[in-house]
Amino acid sequence: xxxxxxxxxxxxxxxxxxxxxxxxxxxxxxxxxxxxxxxxxxxxxxxxxxxxxxxxxxxxxxxxxxxxxxxxxxxxxxxxxxxxxxxxxxxxxxxxxxxxxxxxxxxxxxxxxxxxxxxxxxxxxxxxxxxxxxxxxxx
Amino acid sequence: xxxxxxxxxxxxxxxxxxxxxxxxxxxxxx
Numbered sequence: 001x002x003x004x005x006x007x008x009x010x011x012x013x014x015x016x017x018x019x020x021x022x023x024x025x026x027x028x029x030x031x032x033x034x035x036x037x038x039x040x041x042x043x044x045x046x047x048x049x050x051x052x053x054x055x056x057x058x059x060x061x062x063x064x065x066x067x068x069x070x071x072x073x074x075x076x077x078x079x080x081x082x083x084x085x086x087x088x089x090x091x092x093x094x095x096x097x098x099x100x101x102x103x104x105x106x107x108x109x110x111x112x113x114x115x116x117x118x119x120x121x122x123x124x125x126x127x128x129x130x131x132x133x134x135x136x137x138x139x
Numbered sequence: 140x141x142x143x144x145x146x147x148x149x150x151x152x153x154x155x156x157x158x159x160x161x162x163x164x165x166x167x168x169x
Contacts (some may be wrong), residue, residue, distance in 0.1 A: 006147075008155040016155075023148050110159075113152045121149045127142045 024106045027116070031098030038091035041084050049084070050077040 005011045011019065044052060053076050057064050097119060104112020 006151070008151060009158050019151060023151070026144060026148070110156075113156055117149055117152045117156065120145050124142070124145060124149070127145065131142065 020105055020108065023116075024102045027098045027102030027105065031095045031102060034091045034095035034098060038088045038095060041088035041091060045081055045084055049079045 004015055006019075008016065008019075050073060053073060054064065057069055062069060101112055101116045101119065105116060
């Protein structure tokens with residue numbers, strides 16, 4: 001079997017079709033996750049998020065002394081309702097953006113390609129910063 | 140891993156847009 005080409009200009013029409021549709025699937029998947037996160041955050045309105053998180057950890061048999069669990073617990077302790085609503089709205093906006101990109105790419109619209117390039121590349125510095133911060137904190 | 144996927148998406152779509160642009164301008168000339 002021939003190795004699939006990743007460069008656009010070297011690809012066969014079938015490979016182009018599959019690459020675009022895999023990107024679409026990735027965008028829709030991210031959109032669904034963020035939609036779920038947004039809804040879940042709204043259900044936590046007026047509840048103690050730290051308490052809910054510890055209950056979640058215990059229910060799923062996760063070690064409560066795990067360093068990631070401790071770190072998340074530190075972050076979620078004392079989260080206010082305003083912050084919950086803010087994060088929920090942010091999750092819904094990001095989810096909507098992912099769906100617009102995904103559906104636009106599925107329909108092979110040029111504006112969707114431009115939107116995806118701009119929106120995705122704008123978030124790459126943020127991701128790099130997060131990776132740098134996490135590696136610094138874990139070291 | 141998500142970072143690598145995002146880098147690939149940007150690189151792939153940007154080269155796709157550039158190559159399509161070239162094809163369009165080539166068609167206009169001929």
